Amino acid sequence: MTRTFACALLSFFLFSLPAIAQSGQCTVANDPEYGKKIKEFTTESFFSTELVDHLAVSSCVPPPDAFLHHIIGAPDVLDYTKDINAYFRLLAGKSSRVKVWSIGTSEEGREMLVVAVSEESNLANLERYKTITAKLADPRGLSEADAQKLIAEGKPMYWADGSIHSPETGAPEMLMELAYRLAVEDTPFIEKIRQDSIVLITPIVETDGHDRVVDIYMQHKKHPDEPPYPLTWWGHYVAHDNNRDNLGITLALSRNMLKTFLDWHPTVMHDLHESVPYLYIMTGTGPYNAWLDPIVISEWQEMAYHEIEEMTKRGVIGVWTHGFYDGWAPNYLLSIANSHNSLGRFYETFGNGGADTLVRILHAEDTRREWYRPNPPLPKVKWSARDNINMQESAILFGMNNVASNHAQFLSNFYLKSKRAVAKARTEGPAAWVFPADDPRPAEQAALLNLLRLQGVEVQRIKRELRVPAAESSRETAGQGEKTQEKAAEKSESTAKDEKKPAETVIPAGSYVVRMDQPYSRLADMALDTQYYSSRDPRSYDDTGWTLGALRNVKTLRVADVGILDAAMQGVEKIDVPGGIDGQGKIFLIRHNTDNTLATLRFRLAGVPMEAAEDSFEADGLRFNAGTFILRNADRAQLEKPSVELGIRVHATNANLSVATHPVSAPRVAILHNWQNTQNDGWYRIAFDELKVPYTYIADTWVRETPNLREKFDVLILAPMSGGGVAGLSSVIRGFPMRGSPWPWKNSDETPNFVSPGLDSTDDIRGGLGYQGLANLERFVREGGLLIAVQNSAGIPVLGGMTEMVNVAEARSMQAPGSVVLSTVDDKKSPITYGYDDKLYVYFRQGPVITVGGNFGGSAPEEGPGARSSGRGSATDPDVIQARPYMLPEKPEKRTPHQQELYVPEDLPDFVRWTIPPADQQPRVVLRFGPEKELLLSGMIAGANEIAEKPAVVDVPHGKGHVVLFADNPMWRSETSGSYFLVFNSILNYDHLNAGAAHQAPASASSPKSAGAGYDAK
């Protein structure tokens, strides 16, 4: 019998039941059949509790198996989003204790839900309870007495959400049974939860990926002899990084969840994950996020230990805490709650990636007894989907019961955290963060402010110029000001010593102010502040630094002086940047300020010829920078509309421009993916999609089969590919093994959810890039294309032999787990740097280390101790050899990193000299990491000398085309929009990247020994 037919029959049966309230004629009784199956599918009694070893069934409300035809946790079956959502709707239709509403859709149009379960009277007053949590969330103007009344009247909301990570499939199933149990069962334990709290459930967070996982799982069940499909797309864009989007907030799921949070202010938000055995309850190892109210940290512990104790009391094995993640970065889904004064937490239960029952042999480190795991998992276990359900459901029920039983305490803590967040400006500070009105990047500034507003943060604007004591205003980020903590400390010390009246910082009229006396001050402060992650702390779980002002290249000013709070200012709604055309004339000039909307404009007016100024120039007495967009004889009306919409300022002129220019293209761009993992290219696709920069999404296998790539594209982008570092080239070339029969990735009756618009399909995902693909990429570049390769993907062109005088290598001992670092513009004439200042903060994670140079020897003579032979005098004295006249040693020659890279010794043998490419084929270091002492702005790097002053972005000519390599990642988690234009400049100038190259410019004076980039091989 097909499922559809069965459902139809069942619906007929169920809907013919009277839809009446629970009480009255409905009877509740244990369903012995359901209980028997639970027992059958549970592999060991110590993987269950009395809370979940049975199911009480109401005669009025259909239990999950009546709709799904299997009990929750049954082997070999998973359910699709639409069926799970349909069951919740059925539940809401039949039980007055359940309500369901939509919270939006995914990128591919699948619906996300919230299901509320509580006592009927509570649900009838849902709006009132929503008002209460909203008032407690923003206690400004609320008297203490009124607050206490609201706490006494209110109900805490416990929001459980499942399966943000698509292969973690247990929670959506568990949550159906949980909702049913909560709605129907009449035990005092369950009644307590229903009476004194409101449970909210979002069964599936990543609905797109969930349906692909179900496709893969069910398809493999039907064809067990074939290899199971890889989960190429966990969601529409990114894989498990969908849980790292809560600083950038670009995924639909993040937006839907954030908006729901801000609507309801749930007291607890609980993400359900699956990985380590058997049940890890999050507290974290620390370092904990330093911007949170410490109450949050103690609530993590209090809740975790309550659940561990209750589970352990019942003889359940392997429930533990502490040693899994750290609690530092605020980018996980649960941090929506933590950053907004609620309580965010998560579980990791053991999952089998589907509903198979499997014997699992555990890693030794997962079974060791530790202080935080006194009752560790067993080395070998038979594990079932039902075991997973039992663990999740039992523990979260203890958590929910804890919150309901202590409802006043949890609401009171929530209120206190909110109140202390408002007090922050005057207690721990700072008083405010300022976004100066003279920021040269108004669109990026507006985007960051609008992001804060999306997070619920209020933004104000000052009308008049304001002066604050400079000593109390701390460092600025992005582009100017003191950067390191060290320097800031030095500065304040010297100020104290001087006892001069501190200089003032002038905040121009029209600047934006984010006050720290508002409910979500902590979120704004943690997003904008710099981070210090001690290398003594445990290895970080994720990024250690994220300073958004720096990464987005937006000026921010940390103001400690509380006087700013008294300045006249007004709240602002969505910030739109004024744009449009001033002046008169046939030529239109747009300064390049790296606002990403300039890339949008170029592609929106793809048919309009544009040029780039190769140097700065003047027109009508105004100064225009290198990279300025020049439109000659353009249609004013055609330009006016987009410039207003995008907030771009245009100057019209008839001036005679005396500056060299070249055309700015609107080229055909492709972003390449493989079939193993699309995690990192997803962040590139999001950036391009948001800015409406068109691209084609192509597969490695397609590149392999397409010899003439140049015919189709101008630019190919290789985002970082997961796995293997630079040595991952071999897995990139091999891909999935060419064994068995062709392996199509297409929608079919068995896999209806594989492909959606924007994703890719193929007849065969096997074989990778192959040697032919590598050859095709080389030909593409040689024939004039631009290949952009980021981080470990730099290994493809470099190890593939396309880039003379360039090397990539893994870092030897450096640890850089995701930090904000300084880079400096090394080649101000390169079109890739158009619009940028001398300094730019970039995101850096672990490498690779790119080096440039012929490595011809001839490094500068050694200096310092150890450099001389044993002899007379001290370490720094010259060696005096006896019985001959003393000869002055050669003075060490100082060379910049740039000079050192291209240094060619005079005595280089001719056969080596001959291998040096001509000047116009030599690499150009465009951006360089800062010196070691200034390198780190936020986060942690140990062994930073390995990348200090090394190339960050390198442009390497090859044939008629170019390879541009990135050691940093310019498009990361929607946090790094300040670096986006390094990519866009490369794209827009792909056919004129040689502009401003030293070999094209007049020879500059340099030491005859250091040939520099202008060195011409003889």
Ligand SMILES: [Zn+2]
């Ligand atoms: Zn997970």
